[in-house]
Amino acid sequence: MWVLAAVTAAALLISTIANRKKTWEGIKKGLRMLLSLAFPFLSVLIVVSLALMFLTPETIARLLGGAGEGWAVAAAAAVGSVTLIPGFVAFPLCALLLQMGAAYSVVAVFLTTLMMVGVVTLPLEAKYFGWKTALLRNALSLAAAVVVGLGIGLVWNLV
Amino acid sequence: MKKFLKRNAAHIALALAFGVFVLVSWLVPLPAGKEAASRFADFFLEFATFVPLLFVLVGLFDVWFPRSVIERHLGPGSGAKGIFWVTLLAMLQAGPLYGAFPMAGVLWKKGASPRNIFIYLGAFATLKIPMLTFESGFLGLKFTLLRTLFTVPLFIVVGFLMEFLVGKRGFKVTPPGEGGTTDNTDG
Numbered sequence: 001m002w003v004l005a006a007v008t009a010a011a012l013l014i015s016t017i018a019n020r021k022k023t024w025e026g027i028k029k030g031l032r033m034l035l036s037l038a039f040p041f042l043s044v045l046i047v048v049s050l051a052l053m054f055l056t057p058e059t060i061a062r063l064l065g066g067a068g069e070g071w072a073v074a075a076a077a078a079v080g081s082v083t084l085i086p087g088f089v090a091f092p093l094c095a096l097l098l099q100m101g102a103a104y105s106v107v108a109v110f111l112t113t114l115m116m117v118g119v120v121t122l123p124l125e126a127k128y129f130g131w132k133t134a135l136l137r138n139a140l141s142l143a144a145a146v147v148v149g150l151g152i153g154l155v156w157n158l159v
Numbered sequence: 160m161k162k163f164l165k166r167n168a169a170h171i172a173l174a175l176a177f178g179v180f181v182l183v184s185w186l187v188p189l190p191a192g193k194e195a196a197s198r199f200a201d202f203f204l205e206f207a208t209f210v211p212l213l214f215v216l217v218g219l220f221d222v223w224f225p226r227s228v229i230e231r232h233l234g235p236g237s238g239a240k241g242i243f244w245v246t247l248l249a250m251l252q253a254g255p256l257y258g259a260f261p262m263a264g265v266l267w268k269k270g271a272s273p274r275n276i277f278i279y280l281g282a283f284a285t286l287k288i289p290m291l292t293f294e295s296g297f298l299g300l301k302f303t304l305l306r307t308l309f310t311v312p313l314f315i316v317v318g319f320l321m322e323f324l325v326g327k328r329g330f331k332v333t334p335p336g337e338g339g340t341t342d343n344t345d346g
Contacts, residue, residue: 003253003289004209004212004213004253004254004289005209005212007216007251008212008215008216011215011216011219012215012219015219015223022222022223023219023222025218025222026215026219026220026221026222026223027215027218027219028218029217029218029221029222030211030214030215030216030217030218030219030221031211031214031215031218033214033217033218033334034210034211034214036334037261039167039170039171039174040167040170041206041210041257042170042174043169043170043173043174044257045199045202045203045206046173046174046177046199047173048202049195049196049198049199049202050177050195052195052198053191053192053194053195084255086202086205086255087290087293087294088205088293091293091294091297091298092297094297094298095297095298098298104302107298107302108302108305108306108309111294111306112285112306112310115256115284115285116256116281116284116285116314118256118257121256121257124257124260125257125260127260127333128260128263128264128332128333128334129260129332132325133321133325133330136321136324136325137277137280137317137321140317140320140321141281141284141314141317144281144310144313144314144316144317147309147313148306148309148310148313151309152302152305152306152309155305156305159301159305
């Protein structure tokens with residue numbers, strides 16, 4: 001957050017020194033994009049807030065600590081794909097999962113699907129790319145996330 | 160304005176319904192609903208502070224980087240160097256994945272190849288430097304390095320696959336509400 005604020009401030013400063021008119025144009029462009037997306041973003045936040053009523057950290061921990069690593073990986077992929085948890089919540093949660101005895105592969109799948117796959121944001125993504133492309137990208141990312149998790153599970157004890 | 164409201168009618172309806180739900184859970188009282196409301200407030204605060212910054216950066220990127228530069232470095236035929244540059248660009252950013260879509264739109268408008276656009280999304284999702292520092296703090300350097308090591312080749316493969324599957328004919332990225340703007344060529 002502070003990094004982003006600093007970077008934006010620096011970029012604005014340099015840009016203003018270089019060309020004030022262009023800078024203003026850039027700001028307007030950015031804000032116009034933001035405005036056109038403000039309501040869809042708001043909907044995403046609402047849906048996520050409601051979804052987390054059912055998917056509390058305890059529920060997630062229970063699902064991901066389930067019997068057998070295979071099931072746990074599948075559950076991690078499903079939960080990670082459906083939910084959208086900001087990083088500042090997700091990383092402490094994952095640390096907690098590891099402490100509770102979840103496998104590294106499971107946590108890796110959960111994190112990677114959280115990052116790359118977004119079912120709640122699909123309508124938003126489809127606005128940019130169209131439904132076919134959005135679905136395909138999410139499906140391939142889901143597969144990639146499972147491979148990442150299994151890979152980490154395989155080599156964790158070797159390195 | 161009317162058009163704007165009409166286009167967002169479904170979202171506005173959802174927002175109103177959520178408002179009513181929060182009000183009801185305050186009156187009943189319904190602890191789970193109150194919790195959802197406070198969670199929403201947290202998310203919204205994070206969102207309201209940092210998403211505008213993100214968009215200002217995208218806007219500045221849009222005016223400063225001419226099409227010719229993007230086309231040369233990230234366009235079709237930019238090869239391994241293109242993958243490198245687009246990954247680096249994504250690593251320097253911050254925010255949730257949906258914040259990357261507008262930038263993907265700008266990149267597309269300026270001639271980046273479909274492959275590089277999908278690699279950008281993959282790198283943005285998994286490799287942002289601010290996020291990596293956070294991750295290694297909570298989950299350790301070993302975990303973060305291993306995850307990065309496995310993820311990089313995979314999102315590159317996803318980029319190639321996406322280009323092969325949808326990137327050939329008729330592929331486009333349309334930033335909503337951006338309709339009228341032209342690409343900024345040099346000058």
